[in-house]
Amino acid sequence: MSDRVTENSAHFIDPAGSNRDAMRSLGYRFVDLLVDVASNALARPAFDRDTAPEPGPYHPSEEGRSVAELMNELGPILSTSLNPAHPGYMGHMDTLASAVGIFSDALVSAANNNMLSWEMSPVFTAMERQMTSWFTGLFGWERSETFPGGGEVPHDEAVPFGQLVSGGTLANMTAMLVARNALGGDTKQDGLARLDAPPVFLATKNAHFSFAKAANLLGLGKEGWVGLPTDDHGAVRIDSIGPVLEKVRREGRRPFALVGVAGTTVTGTIDPLPELAEIAEREGLWFHVDAALGGAIAVSERLRSRLSGVERARSITFNPQKWLFVPKTCASILFRDGRDVDTHLREAFVYGTSHRREHGEHYNLGEWTLQGTRRVDVLKLYLTLEHIGRRRLARIIERHLDLASYLAEQIEAHDELELLTKPDLNIVNFRYRGPSPWDDCEKVAMRCDRITASIQRSVEDSGLGWLSLPEYRGRRYLRAVILHPDTDERRLDAILDEVVRAGREALRTV
Ligand SMILES: Cc1ncc(COP(=O)(O)O)c(C=O)c1O
Numbered sequence: 473m474s475d476r477v478t479e480n481s482a483h484f485i486d487p488a489g490s491n492r493d494a495m496r497s498l499g500y501r502f503v504d505l506l507v508d509v510a511s512n513a514l515a516r517p518a519f520d521r522d523t524a525p526e527p528g529p530y531h532p533s534e535e536g537r538s539v540a541e542l543m544n545e546l547g548p549i550l551s552t553s554l555n556p557a558h559p560g561y562m563g564h565m566d567t568l569a570s571a572v573g574i575f576s577d578a579l580v581s582a583a584n585n586n587m588l589s590w591e592m593s594p595v596f597t598a599m600e601r602q603m604t605s606w607f608t609g610l611f612g613w614e615r616s617e618t619f620p621g622g623g624e625v626p627h628d629e630a631v632p633f634g635q636l637v638s639g640g641t642l643a644n645m646t647a648m649l650v651a652r653n654a655l656g657g658d659t660k661q662d663g664l665a666r667l668d669a670p671p672v673f674l675a676t677k678n679a680h681f682s683f684a685k686a687a688n689l690l691g692l693g694k695e696g697w698v699g700l701p702t703d704d705h706g707a708v709r710i711d712s713i714g715p716v717l718e719k720v721r722r723e724g725r726r727p728f729a730l731v732g733v734a735g736t737t738v739t740g741t742i743d744p745l746p747e748l749a750e751i752a753e754r755e756g757l758w759f760h761v762d763a764a765l766g767g768a769i770a771v772s773e774r775l776r777s778r779l780s781g782v783e784r785a786r787s788i789t790f791n792p793q794k795w796l797f798v799p800k801t802c803a804s805i806l807f808r809d810g811r812d813v814d815t816h817l818r819e820a821f822v823y824g825t826s827h828r829r830e831h832g833e834h835y836n837l838g839e840w841t842l843q844g845t846r847r848v849d850v851l852k853l854y855l856t857l858e859h860i861g862r863r864r865l866a867r868i869i870e871r872h873l874d875l876a877s878y879l880a881e882q883i884e885a886h887d888e889l890e891l892l893t894k895p896d897l898n899i900v901n902f903r904y905r906g907p908s909p910w911d912d913c914e915k916v917a918m919r920c921d922r923i924t925a926s927i928q929r930s931v932e933d934s935g936l937g938w939l940s941l942p943e944y945r946g947r948r949y950l951r952a953v954i955l956h957p958d959t960d961e962r963r964l965d966a967i968l969d970e971v972v973r974a975g976r977e978a979l980r981t982v
Pocket residue numbers: 565638639640641642644680682733735736737762764765791803
């Protein structure tokens with residue numbers, strides 16, 4: 473007689489194998505549904521705001537429901553969700569997920585290891601070290617699978633160290649925390665209380681809003697992020713940094729870090745990294761590069777040099793979930809010298825053991841991460857890279873850049889369209905301005921925003937694709953993020969035609 477609280481053998485895969493056949497058919501039903509929806513992505517819009525449900529009150533089932541009943545609910549949930557698998561989806565950096573990435577997520581759940589410690593994830597810990605070490609090599613640092621030491625395994629040399637984290641936000645926060653603690657004084661021990669000057673970091677306001685969250689979290693307050701001016705292209709103005717530093721210091725504040733962005737969120741602009749590195753080195757500032765988006769071009773030999781200067785950073789954020797087709801979440805934070813994170817972040821994992829074996833030490837990644845329990849994100853990353861291949865990924869990314877240039881050229885060549893700035897990466901911002909240029913007055917600008925919003929809606933309703941509507945320097949733009957392996961010139965042309973058609977109509981009606 474079984475003493476299990478669940479009589480229904482369908483709830484868990486029986487470790488003794490009694491329900492193997494039933495579990496296979498359960499899995500096949502999920503696979504059928506998944507492939508049906510994913511392979512029909514062209515039949516539904518990229519985004520449809522009208523089908524989004526309103527949340528109702530939730531009442532849990534007391535004794536469980538049948539899989540058949542649940543499967544009936546899943547169809548509509550999947551088919552009305554955001555559809556980044558549509559080649560016209562160009563709203564944000566949400567990619568079509570790789571096939572092996574999708575299926576590996578189920579394997580990860582089946583294994584249900586925990587990246588907190590070595591003994592909770594012995595194989596995946598080693599895999600994560602391998603993959604993040606490959607990343608450090610991509611950005612021009614030494615590759616090293618060994619761990620940064622500290623505690624019982626000290627070492628004397630700078631060895632790069634990377635971690636996978638759940639998103640670029642967490643990566644930027646981790647970098648800013650380590651940078652702040654490295655500024656001198658023992659803020660890891662004492663917090664901010666003993667500092668004689670409030671710490672601040674410098675980045676343009678085109679940097680991601682995760683830096684505002686980081687400033688908040690680190691106790692710097694919003695003022696702790698000092699915004700640097702940008703040029704017309706959206707990049708940091710190098711000539712502004714000296715005077716800003718002087719002013720900040722005169723005010724009695726203490727700059728500790730300078731942030732460069734390789735691919736800003738709205739325009740995809742790459743800041744001049746060598747010049748930033750130069751200033752950071754001269755001024756004794758921690759240089760962090762947020763390459764959440766742009767880091768992906770490092771896989772291409774043709775494009776890699778556009779990131780030149782990144783190798784001088786002390787920390788780098790890189791988000792494979794954005795442009796390497798790895799399903800969310802999969803981001804990373806990389807440190808040029810692992811001892812920084814060892815000294816300024818690490819807390820010993822006392823709930824388990826440290827392990828050493830003859831051929832090397834084992835380590836608990838959770839000692840070096842802000843997160844505790846972490847999902848295994850490395851498997852889908854590894855499988856995606858291995859299945860698609862580095863060179864093929866590079867070709868896809870190169871094609872995206874060519875398409876972005878193509879789109880920008882079409883916009884520039886059109887009398888009624890206005891390009892915000894030439895793309896550095898795969899993002900193009902533009903708007904419709906009609907046959908004659910807009911007056912520069914506020915009233916006209918607000919009407920222009922309404923027209924831009926109505927065009928966005930028209931593109932959405934046309935079923936051709938979906939563009940986002942970011943605000944940039946106080947004005948609305950249509951934003952195309954080129955990210956789908958099947959997007960091509962024909963689709964871009966069709967979307968532009970729709971923009972112009974809807975723009976002409978909006979000029980009469982809005
Ligand atoms: C440049 C940049 N950095 C950081 C982030 C934050 O990444 P996540 O959304 O994964 O937290 C983003 C997200 O769009 C980004 O564009």
